Amino acid sequence: MPDLKLATETFDALYKNSLNPPGVTRAPYGKGEDMAHSLIHEIATSLNLDISVDFAGNQYVTLPGQDPNLPAVFIGSHMDTVPHGGNYDGAAGVIMGLTVLQHFRKIAWQPPQDITVMAIRAEEALWFSAPYIGSRMAFGRLPIEDYDTLERFDTGLSLGTHIGEAGFNIAALKSGKSWLTADHIRCFIEPHIEQGPTLVDAEVPVGIVTGIRGNLRYRDCKVHGVYGHAGAVPRESRSDALFAAVDFANTLERHWDDYDASGIDFVCTIGEFFTDPEHHGMTKIPGDVRFTMDIRSLDSKILISTHKALQKKAAQIASSRNVKIELGQFREAKPAIMNKKLREIFYRCAEKLDIAVMPISSGAGHDCATFANEGIPCAMIFVRNENGSHNPNEKMEMSDFGEATQLLTSFIESLD
Numbered sequence: 001m002p003d004l005k006l007a008t009e010t011f012d013a014l015y016k017n018s019l020n021p022p023g024v025t026r027a028p029y030g031k032g033e034d035m036a037h038s039l040i041h042e043i044a045t046s047l048n049l050d051i052s053v054d055f056a057g058n059q060y061v062t063l064p065g066q067d068p069n070l071p072a073v074f075i076g077s078h079m080d081t082v083p084h085g086g087n088y089d090g091a092a093g094v095i096m097g098l099t100v101l102q103h104f105r106k107i108a109w110q111p112p113q114d115i116t117v118m119a120i121r122a123e124e125a126l127w128f129s130a131p132y133i134g135s136r137m138a139f140g141r142l143p144i145e146d147y148d149t150l151e152r153f154d155t156g157l158s159l160g161t162h163i164g165e166a167g168f169n170i171a172a173l174k175s176g177k178s179w180l181t182a183d184h185i186r187c188f189i190e191p192h193i194e195q196g197p198t199l200v201d202a203e204v205p206v207g208i209v210t211g212i213r214g215n216l217r218y219r220d221c222k223v224h225g226v227y228g229h230a231g232a233v234p235r236e237s238r239s240d241a242l243f244a245a246v247d248f249a250n251t252l253e254r255h256w257d258d259y260d261a262s263g264i265d266f267v268c269t270i271g272e273f274f275t276d277p278e279h280h281g282m283t284k285i286p287g288d289v290r291f292t293m294d295i296r297s298l299d300s301k302i303l304i305s306t307h308k309a310l311q312k313k314a315a316q317i318a319s320s321r322n323v324k325i326e327l328g329q330f331r332e333a334k335p336a337i338m339n340k341k342l343r344e345i346f347y348r349c350a351e352k353l354d355i356a357v358m359p360i361s362s363g364a365g366h367d368c369a370t371f372a373n374e375g376i377p378c379a380m381i382f383v384r385n386e387n388g389s390h391n392p393n394e395k396m397e398m399s400d401f402g403e404a405t406q407l408l409t410s411f412i413e414s415l416d
């Protein structure tokens with residue numbers, strides 16, 4: 001049974017050193033994330049584990065196996081947080097991995113193959129407006145132009161500048177070099193806190209993830225109409241940007257209705273929706289509306305077909321309402337289905353250990369999706385967590401973390 005003293009102390013140290021009330025802030029390539037990586041380095045050193053750091057600053061802590069040529073088992077998650085976030089989103093996965101390695105050191109078990117805990121950089125999409133940056137860089141999969149075009153929202157500095165200033169190898173990254181290759185990784189396991197209420201509501205401590213929804217994100221949708229007097233312009237002469245935008249939003253929700261009726265996994269959100277405060281007014285027909293759109297599904301075909309249908313519908317609404325609708329650029333993150341065999345091993349171990357588990361899908365994106373898209377067998381386990389994530393009120397009980405850690409330990413021991 002793994003000892004949780006180190007994990008508890010590490011969570012406390014992380015919290016204390018990245019406290020930024022309310023909550024904690026560990027900005028990618030900022031003070032908080034650097035501190036977290038130093039802490040992981042310290043722990044790995046104290047446990048006499050091998051440490052390496054890639055071109056992008058992702059850190060790898062390895063318990064060497066009997067045969068170093070066999071593909072390694074990877075356990076990983078990210079160390080960055082959103083601004084004023086909680087202490088567990090991301091960090092819990094890395095700390096769980098280290099707790100498992102500490103246990104194997106203590107019982108002097110040498111696994112058949114290397115077991116590597118990966119502490120990943122820059123996962124939170126909010127900072128640079130792009131998901132899974134750290135894990136994609138590890139595989140040389142980040143588009144080269146992103147190093148110059150992605151800017152951290154608070155500093156205004158480019159990703160490349162941040163990486164260079166942090167002392168990592170931007171030249172290697174820009175040449176498209178990869179640090180990791182799929183054939184060196186047997187499987188990737190990401191433990192993470194649950195970010196919704198499912199496990200809390202079901203009173204189950206651990207979830208076995210079925211898949212991670214992919215998404216299409218549109219940050220800059222625009223409807224252009226014509227400003228006009230609220231009383232003087234007759235209906236047929238209007239180009240009302242707002243009613244057109246509302247019409248479009250309704251269309252999106254009708255799509256959702258259809259998917260629900262057919263049992264298709266889908267969610268969508270218009271998180272921002274506004275007229276221009278510089279020009280709008282109570283007695284003015286709105287001439288401009290901007291909005292964002294986020295659509296997610298476990299099925300990439302659904303995402304693509306929805307995109308096409310929305311474009312068509314936008315053109316129809318634009319012509320019937322005499323406005324212009326631009327959905328603008330969108331970013332895509334592909335869905336990732338978790339490996340069935342790995343999930344079965346988790347279920348078997350849970351039964352043996354008498355730990356209650358349940359299947360659960362992940363609405364949020366995770367680094368695990370990067371590995372799955374490389375063709376690497378992947379699994380995720382969720383630890384029950386109250387109050388959601390990305391906020392200071394994340395609440396994971398150490399007893400739940402302990403059960404999940406026990407499950408992960410048993411899983412790794414069961415791999416043949």
Ligand SMILES: [Zn+2]
Nearest residue numbers: 078089090192
């Ligand atoms: Zn996370």
